[in-house]
Amino acid sequence: MRTSLQIELVDAEGALMRLIGLVERRGFTILTLDKSETSGSQFTVTMTLEARDDARNMDVLARQVARLLDVRTIFTRDAHNQIAPEIAAQAAADPDRWSQACPPRY
Amino acid sequence: MTALPASEIADTATSAAARPSPRQTGAHAVVRTLETLGVTRVFGYPGGAIMPVYDALTGSSLQHILVRHEQAAAFAADAQARLTGRAGVCLATSGPGATNLLTGIANAYLDSVPMIILTGQVPSGLMGTDAFQEVDVFGMSMPVVKHSIIIRDPMKIPEMIAKAFKIAESGRPGPVLIDLPKDVLQAEAYPTLPPEPRPEAGSSHPPESDLVAATTLLAQSRRPVFYIGGGVTLGGAVEAVRAFMARTGIPTVATLKGLGCADPDSETFLGMLGMHGGRAANVAVDESDLLICCGARFDDRATGRLDSFAPGARIIHIDGDAAEIDKLRRAEVGLAGDITAILAGITNEWLDIADWRDACIERKKRHAFRYDAPGSGVYAPAMLKQLSEAAGDDFIAACDVGQHQMWVAQHCRFARPEHHLTSAGLGAMGYGLPAGIGAAMTRPDAKVVTITGDGSIMMNIQELATARRYGVPVKILLLDNASLGLVRQWQEYFFDQNFSEIDLYDNPDFAEVAHAFGIEAFTVHSREEVPAAIDRLLSARGPILAHVLIDPRENVWPLVPPGASNADMMEN
Numbered sequence: 013m014r015t016s017l018q019i020e021l022v023d024a025e026g027a028l029m030r031l032i033g034l035v036e037r038r039g040f041t042i043l044t045l046d047k048s049e050t051s052g053s054q055f056t057v058t059m060t061l062e063a064r065d066d067a068r069n070m071d072v073l074a075r076q077v078a079r080l081l082d083v084r085t086i087f088t089r090d091a092h093n094q095i096a097p098e099i100a101a102q103a104a105a106d107p108d109r110w111s112q113a114c115p116p117r118y
Numbered sequence: 119m120t121a122l123p124a125s126e127i128a129d130t131a132t133s134a135a136a137r138p139s140p141r142q143t144g145a146h147a148v149v150r151t152l153e154t155l156g157v158t159r160v161f162g163y164p165g166g167a168i169m170p171v172y173d174a175l176t177g178s179s180l181q182h183i184l185v186r187h188e189q190a191a192a193f194a195a196d197a198q199a200r201l202t203g204r205a206g207v208c209l210a211t212s213g214p215g216a217t218n219l220l221t222g223i224a225n226a227y228l229d230s231v232p233m234i235i236l237t238g239q240v241p242s243g244l245m246g247t248d249a250f251q252e253v254d255v256f257g258m259s260m261p262v263v264k265h266s267i268i269i270r271d272p273m274k275i276p277e278m279i280a281k282a283f284k285i286a287e288s289g290r291p292g293p294v295l296i297d298l299p300k301d302v303l304q305a306e307a308y309p310t311l312p313p314e315p316r317p318e319a320g321s322s323h324p325p326e327s328d329l330v331a332a333t334t335l336l337a338q339s340r341r342p343v344f345y346i347g348g349g350v351t352l353g354g355a356v357e358a359v360r361a362f363m364a365r366t367g368i369p370t371v372a373t374l375k376g377l378g379c380a381d382p383d384s385e386t387f388l389g390m391l392g393m394h395g396g397r398a399a400n401v402a403v404d405e406s407d408l409l410i411c412c413g414a415r416f417d418d419r420a421t422g423r424l425d426s427f428a429p430g431a432r433i434i435h436i437d438g439d440a441a442e443i444d445k446l447r448r449a450e451v452g453l454a455g456d457i458t459a460i461l462a463g464i465t466n467e468w469l470d471i472a473d474w475r476d477a478c479i480e481r482k483k484r485h486a487f488r489y490d491a492p493g494s495g496v497y498a499p500a501m502l503k504q505l506s507e508a509a510g511d512d513f514i515a516a517c518d519v520g521q522h523q524m525w526v527a528q529h530c531r532f533a534r535p536e537h538h539l540t541s542a543g544l545g546a547m548g549y550g551l552p553a554g555i556g557a558a559m560t561r562p563d564a565k566v567v568t569i570t571g572d573g574s575i576m577m578n579i580q581e582l583a584t585a586r587r588y589g590v591p592v593k594i595l596l597l598d599n600a601s602l603g604l605v606r607q608w609q610e611y612f613f614d615q616n617f618s619e620i621d622l623y624d625n626p627d628f629a630e631v632a633h634a635f636g637i638e639a640f641t642v643h644s645r646e647e648v649p650a651a652i653d654r655l656l657s658a659r660g661p662i663l664a665h666v667l668i669d670p671r672e673n674v675w676p677l678v679p680p681g682a683s684n685a686d687m688m689e690n
Contacts, residue, residue, distance in 0.1 A: 025268055026256060033260055075441035081265045081285060 014043065015070050018058045019077060020084040023050045027082035031057060038076055039068045054084060120629040135187065144272035145170035145303040147311075148236065151276040154311045155283055157207055159183060159198065160236075161191035161556065163524025165211025168238030170238055170303035183588065184558070188215050192222020192235070193549050193578070194556030197516060198266075199231050199541050201560045203354075205286040205294075209236035213251030217258070221546055223293050225263040229375065230352055232291035234282055235263075241301040256297045256328065264292030268299070272307035290439040291352060319577045324453045329463035332410075332434045332451045336366075336470035339408035343431070344368045345391070347420075348375025348542065349413020351535040353438040355457035359412065363387070366466045368410070369478035371399040373420045374542045376413070378532035386475060388482050393421040393678045394524040398482040400684040403428050412436045413457060415651040418545075426683035436460050487529060494645050498522065498597050498668050499529045501648050502569070505595065506530035508652050509565035513537060516557050516566065516592075518550030518574030521603040524674045526569050537564075546553040548577030551594065555585055558592040565656055566591070572598040572625050582635035585661040593655045594663040596628055599670040607673045611688070612680060639663040 021027045028047065035042060040061045048056040063070070074086050148171055152160070159181045162682040164172045177181055185191045188210040195206030210219050216237040226233045239245065240252040250523040256268050265285045269278050282294040309662050336342060344366075350359050359379050363370055363386060371378050380387040391399040403409065409431040414420065421427040424446060433449040435442070440454035453460045489500040502525050506513050511533035517523045532538045539557055541549040556566030575596055585592055602620040609617050632639035642651045642664055675690040 022172075024265065025270075026260070029257065030260055037261060069444055072441065072443075072445045079290075079439070079441055 016040050018087040022082045024082045039064045124195050144307045145174040147275040149174040151279045161194045162209035165215045167212035167300045173660045190552035190581045192219050193552035197556035198224050198560045202310035205232035205234045207234045211238040212445035216255035217643040225546050227262040232286040233293040235295040239297045239299045242299045266295040268297040272305040273309045276311045301633050323459045324455045341406050341410040341474045342364045342368045343406040344370040345411045346376040347373040347414025350379045353457040358458035358461045362461045363665050378535035382531045397485040404685040406431045410434045415442045422678045422684040434587040441610040503529040512564040514564045516554035516568045518570040519547045520571045522571045522597045548575040551581045554592040558590045569595045573602045586636045628665040637661045642666040
């Protein structure tokens, strides 16, 4: 299954390499990748991903991406390439981000 | 960042600046920042690119421990961090110094240990040119660090080091690497130091509705099991876990890193689960209808075949790190945040599990480990049990990796989880001796015992020199079966007894090796010598090594075969 993520990152040394490495290591293939020009101190990466096997979970990947210190926000994109509701807000160094990135479900 | 005049630097600096040198450099800023942040000890090894820091160390208040291999610096810093909860610090030069640290960094990453790694780097202008001793340690370490930084501006040294400590110690802890180009270290710099002490980690609380959902699942359960892991310690929730166990009476199992979280004398604590877990623990999980996973991550060593792990159980997953929820097993209720607050928020007034609890306790008694092995040779599990009982609540074990590591987990008693220092996630042979040195320097009042094997100790045996140099009161129990025992055991059962490259018949005489390093040592040949050996080991005031000869045919039991369910464990 293909999914698109849009990720806003701080323009820090190694931020893009860290993001790409994590996505690959966690079992996803990057099909397309677009990086915006840096605006202010941030830039945006949009990537289309495909899981290498059925056991990979996009929500879990999003939370793993949210742990990166350079990541500010993550959005999914729907089939029409429109930005869907945020799934991992405020990925700054804030302890509360863990719970924000973990929606309740029962 | 405000530049200070040199006169003010001299007034505020307590150490490095005491040397009669008015010129302050980036390296001085590194040392003074560490001092300001409360660091008292660093483990390291000097070399070309990091030499400016070593120059600035002279006269500082930092105690530098000179190890004999950079990997040992990382392992020793790791052990100190596990015992204190504050980041351990290690440093090395660029190139081989940095690459030698990588195993230790990976070890800290996989076990979520806060650590600061300072690496020298070739001058900025030479970076990317394949210069002498240049490797991209910033890139190489990315998969095994929580974060990493290259400091390009000497004026930012205090700010970035303080930030690194905050990152390493907050949330889910982990290692942070700081790469320091030599020109940055040598540049004249007068940055202000970070004004604040290191902050405490914050906490977060899940919504009330999630706690209600967890309480509802618990009320519906008749066979709950509490499954605890290393995240309990990281979340500062040991007391909360013990209170939850006492309040609910739920049978409890622990991962390798979760050992010591439960009161070791609790009758509802069933022991370690997983590949070398006890029958009582694995069967309880297999029969459970609700698994309350707390600070654990469904690691393959704990679960065995994942699709048959706790097959009839619904899952409540509690963790400080939301990225662990649903990673390997879908949870009916995922609770990410402060573990203490979460456990306190789950009520159990409708819980009725007396029959289940009694059945689990009865099974624990029925399948308790036996120590009446035949023969007169040393039976390692019995010796380890006697050792930990003799040492009491101050027993701290720094394990190496192999059969002895599993015997320690099965047979030793730990009053606190941080007293069980073990390379759990990475399984790095060579951890035990440097970790024991780091632990004994951190807790000289405790009974710190490195428990190692004849395979593992040879991976960092040079650190006997470190133990000798600093008179570290580390006690080394070397269980020598003249082979790579755990590999041999697997070859015996899963590779048709094709014993390939596991025979260490030509080991040196380890007691003589220790003597050559100037360390007290003796050899134990038989079971009757064990009580005296334990007494001698525990009463030694300096480093000491007990070389214990054991039967090479001895195996670790139970054992869950690869690819099997935990319920299908093999027993002796």
